[in-house]
Amino acid sequence: MTTTTPSTTGAVAPAATREALGPTLIRLQRDGADVVVVDADLGKSTTARQFRDIYPERFFTMGIAEQNMFSVAGGLATLGYTVFTSTFAVFAEHAFDQLRMSIAQPRLNVKVVASHGGVSTGEDGASAQSIEDIALFASLPTFTVVVPADVVEAEAALEASARTPGPWYIRTGRPKIPVIYTDGPRFQVGKAHMLRDGSDLTIVACGLMVERSLRAAEALAAEGISARVLNMATIRPLDVEALERAATETGAIVVAEEHLVHTGLGAMTAQALAERAPVPMEFVGVPDRYGESATWDQVLEIMGLTADGVATAARKVLARKG
Amino acid sequence: MVIDAPVDLEALTQRIRRHIVQMVYTARSGHIGGSMSSADILAVLYGRIMKHDPADPQWAERDRFVMSKGHCTPVQYATLAEFGYFPVEELATFRQKGTRLQGHSVIGKPAGVENSAGSLGMGLSFGLGIRLGLRLRGVDSHVYVLMGDGEQQEGQVWEAAMAAAHHEVDRLVAIIDRNRIQNDDFTDTTMRFSPLDEKYRAFGWEVRSGIDGHNLAAVEEALAWARDVRGKPALVIFETTKGKGVSFMENNPGFHGAPPSDEQYAQAMRELGA
Numbered sequence: 001m002t003t004t005t006p007s008t009t010g011a012v013a014p015a016a017t018r019e020a021l022g023p024t025l026i027r028l029q030r031d032g033a034d035v036v037v038v039d040a041d042l043g044k045s046t047t048a049r050q051f052r053d054i055y056p057e058r059f060f061t062m063g064i065a066e067q068n069m070f071s072v073a074g075g076l077a078t079l080g081y082t083v084f085t086s087t088f089a090v091f092a093e094h095a096f097d098q099l100r101m102s103i104a105q106p107r108l109n110v111k112v113v114a115s116h117g118g119v120s121t122g123e124d125g126a127s128a129q130s131i132e133d134i135a136l137f138a139s140l141p142t143f144t145v146v147v148p149a150d151v152v153e154a155e156a157a158l159e160a161s162a163r164t165p166g167p168w169y170i171r172t173g174r175p176k177i178p179v180i181y182t183d184g185p186r187f188q189v190g191k192a193h194m195l196r197d198g199s200d201l202t203i204v205a206c207g208l209m210v211e212r213s214l215r216a217a218e219a220l221a222a223e224g225i226s227a228r229v230l231n232m233a234t235i236r237p238l239d240v241e242a243l244e245r246a247a248t249e250t251g252a253i254v255v256a257e258e259h260l261v262h263t264g265l266g267a268m269t270a271q272a273l274a275e276r277a278p279v280p281m282e283f284v285g286v287p288d289r290y291g292e293s294a295t296w297d298q299v300l301e302i303m304g305l306t307a308d309g310v311a312t313a314a315r316k317v318l319a320r321k322g
Numbered sequence: 323m324v325i326d327a328p329v330d331l332e333a334l335t336q337r338i339r340r341h342i343v344q345m346v347y348t349a350r351s352g353h354i355g356g357s358m359s360s361a362d363i364l365a366v367l368y369g370r371i372m373k374h375d376p377a378d379p380q381w382a383e384r385d386r387f388v389m390s391k392g393h394c395t396p397v398q399y400a401t402l403a404e405f406g407y408f409p410v411e412e413l414a415t416f417r418q419k420g421t422r423l424q425g426h427s428v429i430g431k432p433a434g435v436e437n438s439a440g441s442l443g444m445g446l447s448f449g450l451g452i453r454l455g456l457r458l459r460g461v462d463s464h465v466y467v468l469m470g471d472g473e474q475q476e477g478q479v480w481e482a483a484m485a486a487a488h489h490e491v492d493r494l495v496a497i498i499d500r501n502r503i504q505n506d507d508f509t510d511t512t513m514r515f516s517p518l519d520e521k522y523r524a525f526g527w528e529v530r531s532g533i534d535g536h537n538l539a540a541v542e543e544a545l546a547w548a549r550d551v552r553g554k555p556a557l558v559i560f561e562t563t564k565g566k567g568v569s570f571m572e573n574n575p576g577f578h579g580a581p582p583s584d585e586q587y588a589q590a591m592r593e594l595g596a
Contacts, residue, residue: 068447068481075451106429
């Protein structure tokens with residue numbers, strides 16, 4: 001039904017993770033996944049609208065009405081369809097109770113693919129920058145939550161979601177970011193992927209912070225510091241075994257994410273390790289504040305979400321490790 | 323697979339009402355008022371209108387009933403039990419530890435419950451999704467969505483109303499139990515929304531309103547009309563009495579979500595012919 005060959009990414013030019021959605025939906029339907037798409041007037045931006053051009057009868061536009069979109073998606077899913085919904089991450093937040101009662105509690109086969117996640121929406125400013133979405137979706141029992149690190153992984157996550165019944169949240173992004181998996185995806189739901197081994201500490205990251213963490217690890221290596229880098233694309237269910245191994249083998253953890261620092265991957269990692277293998281930890285994320293308008297990389301810099309920010313946290317955690 | 327046995331609706335509605343009072347009294351919680359006002363509508367739906375098979379609740383071509391006013395589970399469970407979806411004796415477990423009969427509707431508990439509800443305003447959207455999915459599959463089954471009148475204050479209802487008309491969805495039948503009382507008070511005191519019929523017509527629906535929701539023949543005639551509307555979604559607004567069937571509960575905002583006392587229970591059961 002699916003392929004592991006990256007088709008959106010013959011090229012290694014930077015690409016936005018959202019670019020995976022439209023082509024992957026079309027291929028999934030072509031492969032017999034019985035896909036329908038429910039949309040709320042952002043299909044051009046999320047790229048879901050490409051599906052409409054090929055399968056118009058399977059594409060339902062609900063207008064600018066996210067509450068209705070999610071409940072309609074739940075109803076469609078009762079008939080056995082693989083239902084994809086798409087909007088911006090902040091507007092998925094708009095309809096939390098519909099996600100809860102029309103999708104999560106009944107455990108229906110609805111995939112929420114929300115683009116423009118995080119603060120890297122940039123110029124649109126605070127209202128368009130979702131810094132709470134991972135916390136919200138991770139708080140819904142039954143939801144699988146995935147934040148792909150690049151367009152190749154986004155495609156693989158979409159394919160995996162279509163193979164796996166149940167509610168999924170997949171966060172994609174607006175800006176074109178470097179492609180990490182140039183030779184194909186390694187995505188497995190619920191499994192961290194170790195991009196770089198190391199012995200002094202482990203950097204756990206998701207989304208666009210993965211590539212920035214790899215750059216931080218390069219910089220640290222030049223200082224003689226050996227950093228492991230784990231791509232924790234699946235936030236829920238969290239790969240606690242990989243975290244425990246990282247804590248045990250490297251003795252210090254830095255978590256890097258494009259999300260509020262106190263309610264996202266870092267907080268969940270800390271909880272898991274507090275139970276299994278407590279070690280010094282540092283957290284790189286959006287501080288307790290809203291964003292602002294600037295270019296996407298400028299906003300990331302304002303928030304400290306840079307390779308330098310990760311490297312600084314690494315040095316700090318190593319000092320605590322002693 | 324239509325229920326075509328000559329169901330005695332009068333007797334059925336009395337039994338459903340007695341179940342409702344008994345369930346809420348036994349559970350010491352639950353929503354009597356809005357269950358009693360919907361009893362005749364559900365009896366007619368399951369007894370005369372809907373294509374369904376209690377022996378095969380997952381039958382792909384069944385008509386679907388979506389309970390949007392998800393607090394009114396007593397009338398839903400009582401009706402399903404009376405039609406044989408599960409044993410009537412199980413009604414005694416309502417709201418108690420380990421029961422399938424949850425306080426508010428949970429999909430599949432028991433089979434025959436088609437949606438999860440309790441947060442108001444979602445059922446019409448959910449039913450629209452089911453009907454869109456059926457239409458794409460080429461299945462002519464109907465979807466009936468029962469909403470409360472206070473529920474019309476939820477904005478999502480109007481998102482769904484707009485979308486159903488936009489997509490020219492027929493065989494989607496919305497039903498409003500217009501009992502004029504919501505949790506705290508009368509609907510007109512809390513938040514006026516009349517006229518409902520003109521609002522839905524303006525959204526592109528076929529509407530019948532002012533129907534006596536306790537006149538079984540009138541209920542059947544109106545629902546049969548709505549079932550046969552084509553090219554548009556259809557709505558029937560039934561004028562009902564909250565707490566219908568028990569004198570001191572009728573039109574009494576005190577019986578939205580409160581259980582009867584021992585004395586009230588005894589009197590209610592007497593009035594319902596127990």
